[in-house]
Amino acid sequence: MEDCIFCRIIRGEIPSIKVYEDESVFAFMDINPISTGHTLVIPKAHAGNIWEIASEDLSALHIASKTIAHALKRALDPDGIACLQLNGEAVGQVVMHYHFHLVPRIKGAPPLP
Ligand code: 5GP
Numbered sequence: 335m336e337d338c339i340f341c342r343i344i345r346g347e348i349p350s351i352k353v354y355e356d357e358s359v360f361a362f363m364d365i366n367p368i369s370t371g372h373t374l375v376i377p378k379a380h381a382g383n384i385w386e387i388a389s390e391d392l393s394a395l396h397i398a399s400k401t402i403a404h405a406l407k408r409a410l411d412p413d414g415i416a417c418l419q420l421n422g423e424a425v426g427q428v429v430m431h432y433h434f435h436l437v438p439r440i441k442g443a444p445p446l447p
């Protein structure tokens with residue numbers, strides 16, 4: 335997708351702090367984090383939402399998310415990690431490229447919104 339922000343991040347046209355990459359998955363720090371370590375995990379193949387993403391990409395994304403969640407746990411020792419994913423403007427999706435939020439709950443931090 336030519337103009338999709340996340341496709342442009344994958345192509346390196348927009349800078350990001352990359353935390354993980356494999357053949358089908360890319361992960362980077364959220365530009366406006368809810369908490370320290372807030373990470374976005376996305377498929378390299380553009381898909382707008384849960385209805386469009388290929389099952390094999392969804393599977394790879396979840397396996398990669400587990401690896402990243404382990405790394406976040408080792409790095410930040412959070413009390414927990416919220417996994418969030420929105421589909422459609424009506425529920426607050428802003429970027430129309432499927433993405434999985436990993437939001438650590440850091441010890442002593444205020445509750446997540
Ligand atoms: P949504 O509400 O669609 O689930 O969340 C989109 C997320 O993408 C937001 O948390 C927002 O901060 C993040 N985001 C939007 N544009 C950029 C960007 O250019 N770079 C990065 N790293 N994150 C972005």
Ligand code: ZN
Pocket residue numbers: 335338339340341342380381430431
């Ligand atoms: Zn895209």
